[in-house]
Amino acid sequence: MKNYPRIKRVEPLSGKRLFVTFANNTKKIYDCSLLLKEETFRPLLNDALFSSVKTDKHGYGVIWSDEIDLSESELWINGLPAEQNSENIYLS
Template sequence: MHKVIDVKPVDDYKLIVTFDNGIVKEYDMKPKLNEWPFELLKNKAFFKAVKVDTGGYGVSWNSDIDLSEFELWKNGKDINLV
């Protein structure tokens, strides 16, 4: 599985995720915002505090809220940043 090397939160509760193979995907968080513990991400300041986990195994906001690299890869949409 490809590792995450960068994540950027953008408006409308989406993440722009860059993988170690150069592929960039957009992951829409909106469907998860009504699930525990993701509902805490409705706070935009908290949502924007996302970071890449050590080793690139996913992204996280704190020790309870995270997404794996597999989830981001499988359910993210390929985007072209040109």
């Protein structure tokens, strides 16, 4: 099993995206919009809930509630390097 960097910080962005900073200081943007088609993630359509995202206390993922979370591996593998998106980070 591969070890992925833990998550140091997460910030919600417009367009249902997350700006994730990993422990190795790599920054990635993860688009959650595709997840919203799945029943489990549908509550994230609520902007207030989506904006409440926080890092798991051990850095193994991000959490919204006891039922809704994403692992560090999912964010690492499918997140896009923030440098490629730096001009559009805060735009919808």
